[in-house]
Amino acid sequence: MPTLNEGLLLARGEFIARMDADDVALSDRFEVQVAYLREHPEVVCLGSKVQCIDEAGRFLYEGFHVMDHEVIQELALTGSCHLSHPTVMMRRAAVMAVGGYDPQMKYVEDLDLFLRLGEFGRLVNLPRTVLKYRMHPSSICGTFILRQAEQIKLASDRACARRGIPPRYIERPPWRPANRLSRFEHAVRFGWTGYMRGDREMAQAYAAKAIRLIPWRSDGWRLLACIVLKLGRR
Secondary structure (H helix, E strand, O other): OHHHHHHHHHOOOOEEEOOOOOOEEOOOHHHHHHHHHHHOOOEEEEEEEEEEEOOOOOEEEEEOOOOOHHHHHHHHHOOOOOOOHHHOEEEHHHHHHOOOOOOOOOOOHHHHHHHHHOOOOEEEEEEEEEEEEEOOOOOHHHHOHHHHHHHHHHHHHHHHHHHOOOOOOOOOOOOOOOOHHHHHHHHHHHHHHHHHHOOHHHHHHHHHHHHHHOOOOHHHHHHHHHHHHOHHHO
């Protein structure tokens, strides 16, 4: 968190582009986002759709985010963030005007900042992909997901208090795996994704992961059997 704010202080450009070290920006990301912000001065924070990839760079699915400012804001107030932090490009002046990142909100610094930016200008998502978002168990979100849930409620409650409206937080199950069972379910899901694509390497990798996680569940073994019987002949 201190590093994020230090970067804001050191930056001299009009726009701040956020990205994590393990993600992959598409080649035209800056061109597309700068052009949009130039054409829409009322927008202070611009995100996009993402392609979710795993630690090996395998495509998992295309992430969905709502595009409209009003819906993004309404969902954010309930604790559901529909701006993917690594995709956003923000106006530096707006970020500084709302105080930058809050060091107390270590695990939800993005949602907290977006809620404050939403009180300053408009937040929008592009209906196209500008970044490949890497998902892996050792990420900050995956490691501290329970602590993160506590801070999501705090960010939501603070935003509602600032706006003089009743609390709107809604408790939701984590969208990332938070325990062995959910990691197992994700492994089975992505194993079948690879199977349906005819990607034997991906399907086998996730079947093996599922079996390692919960070897007594039949789901992983059934997936592996289908891979051997169908994809194994290719």
